[in-house]
Amino acid sequence: MKQLKNIAVALVLFVATTGFVNAQSKIAHINVSELLAEMPEMKAAQAELQKLQETYRADIESSMTELKNKYTQYSNEASSKSAEENEKRAQELQGFERNIGEAQQAAQQELAKKQAELFEPISKKAKEAIEKVAAAQGYDYVIDATQGGGLIVAKGPDLLTAVKQELGF
Template sequence: MRKMKSLLIAAAMFFGVSSTAVMAQSKVAHIDVQALMSELPAMKSADAELKKMGEGFEANFKSLITEYQTKVQKYQAEAATAGEIENEKRAKEVGEMEQKIQEFQNSASQQLEQKRMQLLQPIMEKAQAAIKKVAKAKGFDYVMDATVGGGLLVADGPSLLDDVKKELGVK
Protein backbone atom coordinates (compact mmCIF):
# COMPACT_ATOMS: atom_id res chain seq x y z
CA MET A 1 0.00 0.00 0.00
CA ARG A 2 2.87 2.38 0.79
CA LYS A 3 4.47 1.58 -2.56
CA MET A 4 1.23 2.48 -4.34
CA LYS A 5 1.02 5.75 -2.45
CA SER A 6 4.65 6.55 -3.26
CA LEU A 7 4.07 5.74 -6.94
CA LEU A 8 1.03 8.02 -7.09
CA ILE A 9 2.93 10.89 -5.46
CA ALA A 10 5.90 10.38 -7.81
CA ALA A 11 3.57 10.28 -10.84
CA ALA A 12 1.77 13.44 -9.74
CA MET A 13 5.08 15.25 -9.27
CA PHE A 14 6.36 14.03 -12.65
CA PHE A 15 3.25 15.17 -14.52
CA GLY A 16 3.21 18.47 -12.62
CA VAL A 17 6.81 19.18 -13.60
CA SER A 18 6.19 18.02 -17.18
CA SER A 19 3.15 20.27 -17.65
CA THR A 20 5.03 23.20 -16.12
CA ALA A 21 7.88 22.63 -18.57
CA VAL A 22 5.45 22.52 -21.49
CA MET A 23 3.74 25.71 -20.32
CA ALA A 24 7.10 27.42 -19.90
CA GLN A 25 7.87 26.70 -23.55
CA SER A 26 4.56 28.12 -24.78
CA LYS A 27 4.19 31.83 -25.31
CA VAL A 28 0.96 33.29 -24.00
CA ALA A 29 -0.52 36.75 -24.54
CA HIS A 30 -3.88 38.31 -23.76
CA ILE A 31 -6.34 40.74 -25.29
CA ASP A 32 -9.48 42.41 -23.99
CA VAL A 33 -11.83 41.41 -26.80
CA GLN A 34 -14.67 43.53 -25.42
CA ALA A 35 -12.47 46.65 -25.45
CA LEU A 36 -11.35 45.85 -28.98
CA MET A 37 -14.90 45.35 -30.22
CA SER A 38 -16.15 48.56 -28.61
CA GLU A 39 -13.57 50.60 -30.54
CA LEU A 40 -14.24 49.15 -33.99
CA PRO A 41 -16.10 51.52 -36.34
CA ALA A 42 -18.11 48.58 -37.73
CA MET A 43 -19.27 47.78 -34.20
CA LYS A 44 -20.37 51.35 -33.60
CA SER A 45 -22.30 51.27 -36.87
CA ALA A 46 -23.92 47.93 -35.92
CA ASP A 47 -24.89 49.31 -32.50
CA ALA A 48 -26.48 52.36 -34.16
CA GLU A 49 -28.46 50.15 -36.55
CA LEU A 50 -29.65 47.91 -33.71
CA LYS A 51 -30.63 50.95 -31.65
CA LYS A 52 -32.66 52.37 -34.54
CA MET A 53 -34.39 49.04 -35.07
CA GLY A 54 -35.11 48.76 -31.34
CA GLU A 55 -36.57 52.26 -31.25
CA GLY A 56 -38.91 51.35 -34.10
CA PHE A 57 -40.11 48.28 -32.22
CA GLU A 58 -40.50 50.35 -29.05
CA ALA A 59 -42.66 52.94 -30.84
CA ASN A 60 -44.92 50.17 -32.21
CA PHE A 61 -45.10 48.57 -28.77
CA LYS A 62 -46.10 51.85 -27.12
CA SER A 63 -48.79 52.32 -29.75
CA LEU A 64 -50.20 48.86 -29.03
CA ILE A 65 -50.14 49.49 -25.27
CA THR A 66 -51.89 52.85 -25.66
CA GLU A 67 -54.59 51.28 -27.82
CA TYR A 68 -55.01 48.46 -25.30
CA GLN A 69 -55.25 50.82 -22.31
CA THR A 70 -57.77 53.05 -24.10
CA LYS A 71 -60.02 50.10 -24.89
CA VAL A 72 -59.77 48.69 -21.37
CA GLN A 73 -60.70 52.06 -19.85
CA LYS A 74 -63.59 52.52 -22.26
CA TYR A 75 -64.90 49.02 -21.65
CA GLN A 76 -64.63 49.39 -17.87
CA ALA A 77 -66.50 52.69 -17.99
CA GLU A 78 -69.29 51.21 -20.12
CA ALA A 79 -69.40 47.75 -18.52
CA ALA A 80 -72.40 48.50 -16.30
CA THR A 81 -74.56 49.57 -19.22
CA ALA A 82 -73.22 47.44 -22.09
CA GLY A 83 -74.92 44.17 -21.27
CA GLU A 84 -73.54 40.70 -20.62
CA ILE A 85 -73.10 39.65 -24.27
CA GLU A 86 -71.32 42.88 -25.17
CA ASN A 87 -69.06 42.61 -22.09
CA GLU A 88 -68.11 39.03 -23.01
CA LYS A 89 -67.31 40.18 -26.56
CA ARG A 90 -65.18 43.00 -25.20
CA ALA A 91 -63.40 40.73 -22.72
CA LYS A 92 -62.51 38.40 -25.60
CA GLU A 93 -61.22 41.37 -27.62
CA VAL A 94 -59.07 42.55 -24.71
CA GLY A 95 -57.65 39.02 -24.31
CA GLU A 96 -56.81 38.90 -28.01
CA MET A 97 -55.07 42.27 -27.74
CA GLU A 98 -53.02 41.02 -24.77
CA GLN A 99 -51.98 38.01 -26.83
CA LYS A 100 -51.13 40.25 -29.79
CA ILE A 101 -48.92 42.40 -27.54
CA GLN A 102 -47.14 39.33 -26.16
CA GLU A 103 -46.57 37.95 -29.67
CA PHE A 104 -45.24 41.32 -30.80
CA GLN A 105 -42.76 41.40 -27.90
CA ASN A 106 -41.53 37.90 -28.68
CA SER A 107 -41.25 38.59 -32.41
CA ALA A 108 -39.43 41.89 -31.87
CA SER A 109 -37.00 40.27 -29.46
CA GLN A 110 -36.25 37.46 -31.92
CA GLN A 111 -35.83 39.85 -34.83
CA LEU A 112 -33.44 42.03 -32.83
CA GLU A 113 -31.37 39.02 -31.80
CA GLN A 114 -31.22 37.71 -35.36
CA LYS A 115 -30.16 41.12 -36.66
CA ARG A 116 -27.57 41.39 -33.89
CA MET A 117 -26.05 38.04 -34.83
CA GLN A 118 -26.16 38.94 -38.54
CA LEU A 119 -24.30 42.20 -37.89
CA LEU A 120 -21.81 40.92 -35.31
CA GLN A 121 -20.68 37.70 -36.97
CA PRO A 122 -18.58 39.31 -39.72
CA ILE A 123 -17.12 41.81 -37.23
CA MET A 124 -16.14 39.01 -34.84
CA GLU A 125 -14.64 36.97 -37.67
CA LYS A 126 -12.56 39.94 -38.83
CA ALA A 127 -11.36 40.64 -35.28
CA GLN A 128 -10.51 36.98 -34.69
CA ALA A 129 -8.54 36.83 -37.95
CA ALA A 130 -6.59 39.94 -36.93
CA ILE A 131 -5.88 38.47 -33.48
CA LYS A 132 -4.59 35.25 -35.06
CA LYS A 133 -2.45 37.18 -37.54
CA VAL A 134 -0.87 39.37 -34.85
CA ALA A 135 -0.35 36.42 -32.50
CA LYS A 136 1.37 34.42 -35.22
CA ALA A 137 3.53 37.39 -36.25
CA LYS A 138 4.63 37.91 -32.65
CA GLY A 139 5.20 34.20 -32.01
CA PHE A 140 2.45 33.56 -29.45
CA ASP A 141 1.02 30.06 -29.10
CA TYR A 142 -2.00 31.09 -27.03
CA VAL A 143 -4.05 34.27 -26.71
CA MET A 144 -6.39 34.54 -23.72
CA ASP A 145 -9.44 36.81 -23.59
CA ALA A 146 -8.82 39.35 -20.82
CA THR A 147 -12.35 40.76 -20.87
CA VAL A 148 -13.52 41.48 -17.32
CA GLY A 149 -15.38 38.42 -16.08
CA GLY A 150 -13.93 36.31 -18.89
CA GLY A 151 -12.04 33.97 -16.59
CA LEU A 152 -8.51 35.39 -16.91
CA LEU A 153 -7.34 36.09 -13.39
CA VAL A 154 -3.95 37.65 -14.00
CA ALA A 155 -3.04 39.60 -17.13
CA ASP A 156 0.51 40.76 -16.49
CA GLY A 157 1.85 39.32 -19.75
CA PRO A 158 1.89 41.00 -23.12
CA SER A 159 -1.38 42.45 -24.44
CA LEU A 160 -2.12 42.34 -28.15
CA LEU A 161 -4.88 44.96 -28.02
CA ASP A 162 -2.87 47.84 -29.52
CA ASP A 163 -1.31 45.63 -32.20
CA VAL A 164 -4.66 44.16 -33.23
CA LYS A 165 -6.26 47.62 -33.33
CA LYS A 166 -3.41 48.73 -35.58
CA GLU A 167 -3.97 45.64 -37.77
CA LEU A 168 -7.66 46.54 -38.08
CA GLY A 169 -6.92 50.21 -38.75
CA VAL A 170 -8.41 51.46 -35.48
CA LYS A 171 -6.70 54.40 -33.83
Protein backbone atom coordinates in the same frame (compact mmCIF):
# COMPACT_ATOMS: atom_id res chain seq x y z
CA MET B 1 19.09 -4.76 -17.77
CA LYS B 2 21.00 -2.58 -20.24
CA GLN B 3 17.85 -2.28 -22.38
CA LEU B 4 15.85 -1.13 -19.32
CA LYS B 5 18.51 1.49 -18.60
CA ASN B 6 18.31 2.77 -22.21
CA ILE B 7 14.51 3.00 -21.98
CA ALA B 8 14.77 4.90 -18.70
CA VAL B 9 17.30 7.34 -20.17
CA ALA B 10 15.12 7.82 -23.28
CA LEU B 11 12.08 8.45 -21.09
CA VAL B 12 13.94 11.04 -18.99
CA LEU B 13 15.18 12.79 -22.15
CA PHE B 14 11.65 12.76 -23.63
CA VAL B 15 10.16 14.32 -20.48
CA ALA B 16 12.93 16.91 -20.27
CA THR B 17 12.54 17.80 -23.96
CA THR B 18 8.77 18.07 -23.63
CA GLY B 19 9.16 20.37 -20.63
CA PHE B 20 11.69 22.48 -22.52
CA VAL B 21 9.41 22.77 -25.56
CA ASN B 22 6.48 23.76 -23.36
CA ALA B 23 8.61 26.36 -21.63
CA GLN B 24 9.29 27.92 -25.04
CA SER B 25 5.60 28.65 -25.73
CA LYS B 26 4.89 32.35 -25.96
CA ILE B 27 1.67 33.58 -24.41
CA ALA B 28 -0.03 36.95 -24.77
CA HIS B 29 -3.40 38.32 -23.75
CA ILE B 30 -6.04 40.67 -25.15
CA ASN B 31 -9.29 42.05 -23.81
CA VAL B 32 -11.59 40.95 -26.64
CA SER B 33 -14.61 42.82 -25.22
CA GLU B 34 -12.66 46.07 -25.19
CA LEU B 35 -11.44 45.45 -28.74
CA LEU B 36 -14.95 44.74 -30.02
CA ALA B 37 -16.38 47.78 -28.22
CA GLU B 38 -13.85 50.06 -29.92
CA MET B 39 -14.34 48.69 -33.42
CA PRO B 40 -16.18 51.19 -35.67
CA GLU B 41 -18.22 48.34 -37.16
CA MET B 42 -19.49 47.42 -33.70
CA LYS B 43 -20.56 50.98 -32.99
CA ALA B 44 -22.46 51.06 -36.30
CA ALA B 45 -24.08 47.69 -35.56
CA GLN B 46 -25.14 48.84 -32.09
CA ALA B 47 -26.65 52.02 -33.56
CA GLU B 48 -28.60 49.92 -36.09
CA LEU B 49 -29.85 47.64 -33.31
CA GLN B 50 -30.84 50.64 -31.19
CA LYS B 51 -32.81 52.09 -34.12
CA LEU B 52 -34.60 48.77 -34.70
CA GLN B 53 -35.33 48.45 -30.98
CA GLU B 54 -36.83 51.94 -30.91
CA THR B 55 -39.07 51.04 -33.88
CA TYR B 56 -40.36 47.93 -32.11
CA ARG B 57 -40.81 49.86 -28.85
CA ALA B 58 -42.82 52.58 -30.60
CA ASP B 59 -45.07 50.01 -32.28
CA ILE B 60 -45.72 48.19 -29.01
CA GLU B 61 -46.35 51.43 -27.12
CA SER B 62 -48.84 52.44 -29.82
CA SER B 63 -50.66 49.13 -29.40
CA MET B 64 -50.64 49.54 -25.61
CA THR B 65 -52.16 53.02 -25.93
CA GLU B 66 -54.84 51.64 -28.25
CA LEU B 67 -55.58 48.85 -25.76
CA LYS B 68 -55.81 51.36 -22.90
CA ASN B 69 -58.18 53.57 -24.90
CA LYS B 70 -60.43 50.60 -25.77
CA TYR B 71 -60.42 49.47 -22.14
CA THR B 72 -61.45 52.95 -21.01
CA GLN B 73 -64.14 53.16 -23.70
CA TYR B 74 -65.51 49.71 -22.89
CA SER B 75 -65.49 50.44 -19.15
CA ASN B 76 -67.43 53.66 -19.68
CA GLU B 77 -69.99 51.94 -21.95
CA ALA B 78 -70.28 48.75 -19.86
CA SER B 79 -73.37 49.89 -17.94
CA SER B 80 -75.30 50.59 -21.15
CA LYS B 81 -74.38 47.27 -22.81
CA SER B 82 -75.73 43.79 -22.24
CA ALA B 83 -73.79 41.22 -20.22
CA GLU B 84 -73.29 39.19 -23.38
CA GLU B 85 -71.77 42.15 -25.23
CA ASN B 86 -69.57 43.06 -22.23
CA GLU B 87 -68.29 39.47 -22.18
CA LYS B 88 -67.54 39.68 -25.90
CA ARG B 89 -65.65 42.94 -25.37
CA ALA B 90 -63.66 41.46 -22.47
CA GLN B 91 -62.59 38.59 -24.71
CA GLU B 92 -61.63 41.07 -27.42
CA LEU B 93 -59.43 42.95 -24.93
CA GLN B 94 -57.81 39.72 -23.77
CA GLY B 95 -57.07 38.77 -27.38
CA PHE B 96 -55.59 42.20 -27.96
CA GLU B 97 -53.38 41.82 -24.85
CA ARG B 98 -52.26 38.39 -26.07
CA ASN B 99 -51.37 39.85 -29.48
CA ILE B 100 -49.28 42.56 -27.82
CA GLY B 101 -47.43 39.93 -25.77
CA GLU B 102 -46.76 37.89 -28.90
CA ALA B 103 -45.53 41.02 -30.68
CA GLN B 104 -43.13 41.73 -27.79
CA GLN B 105 -41.73 38.18 -27.97
CA ALA B 106 -41.39 38.37 -31.76
CA ALA B 107 -39.59 41.71 -31.44
CA GLN B 108 -37.14 40.26 -28.90
CA GLN B 109 -36.47 37.28 -31.17
CA GLU B 110 -35.95 39.52 -34.19
CA LEU B 111 -33.55 41.73 -32.21
CA ALA B 112 -31.55 38.70 -31.06
CA LYS B 113 -31.44 37.36 -34.62
CA LYS B 114 -30.35 40.73 -36.01
CA GLN B 115 -27.70 41.08 -33.28
CA ALA B 116 -26.23 37.69 -34.13
CA GLU B 117 -26.33 38.57 -37.84
CA LEU B 118 -24.53 41.88 -37.29
CA PHE B 119 -22.00 40.75 -34.65
CA GLU B 120 -20.85 37.50 -36.30
CA PRO B 121 -18.77 39.11 -39.10
CA ILE B 122 -17.35 41.66 -36.64
CA SER B 123 -16.25 38.92 -34.25
CA LYS B 124 -14.77 36.98 -37.15
CA LYS B 125 -12.81 40.03 -38.31
CA ALA B 126 -11.46 40.61 -34.79
CA LYS B 127 -10.47 36.95 -34.42
CA GLU B 128 -8.65 36.98 -37.75
CA ALA B 129 -6.77 40.14 -36.78
CA ILE B 130 -5.80 38.63 -33.40
CA GLU B 131 -4.55 35.49 -35.13
CA LYS B 132 -2.57 37.54 -37.66
CA VAL B 133 -0.89 39.69 -35.01
CA ALA B 134 -0.18 36.66 -32.80
CA ALA B 135 1.42 34.83 -35.73
CA ALA B 136 3.45 37.90 -36.74
CA GLN B 137 4.75 38.33 -33.20
CA GLY B 138 5.36 34.61 -32.68
CA TYR B 139 2.76 33.87 -30.00
CA ASP B 140 1.54 30.32 -29.59
CA TYR B 141 -1.36 31.21 -27.29
CA VAL B 142 -3.50 34.32 -26.86
CA ILE B 143 -5.76 34.40 -23.81
CA ASP B 144 -8.91 36.52 -23.60
CA ALA B 145 -8.37 38.95 -20.72
CA THR B 146 -12.02 40.04 -20.54
CA GLN B 147 -13.06 40.38 -16.90
CA GLY B 148 -14.54 37.11 -15.72
CA GLY B 149 -12.84 35.30 -18.60
CA GLY B 150 -10.59 33.25 -16.35
CA LEU B 151 -7.34 35.22 -16.69
CA ILE B 152 -5.84 35.80 -13.28
CA VAL B 153 -2.36 37.17 -14.01
CA ALA B 154 -1.66 39.33 -17.04
CA LYS B 155 2.12 39.77 -17.04
CA GLY B 156 2.54 38.85 -20.69
CA PRO B 157 2.27 41.35 -23.50
CA ASP B 158 -1.12 42.84 -24.33
CA LEU B 159 -1.92 42.62 -28.05
CA LEU B 160 -4.80 45.13 -27.99
CA THR B 161 -2.80 48.03 -29.47
CA ALA B 162 -1.24 45.89 -32.19
CA VAL B 163 -4.59 44.35 -33.17
CA LYS B 164 -6.22 47.79 -33.28
CA GLN B 165 -3.44 48.93 -35.63
CA GLU B 166 -4.02 45.83 -37.76
CA LEU B 167 -7.70 46.77 -37.99
CA GLY B 168 -6.82 50.36 -38.88
CA PHE B 169 -8.06 52.26 -35.84
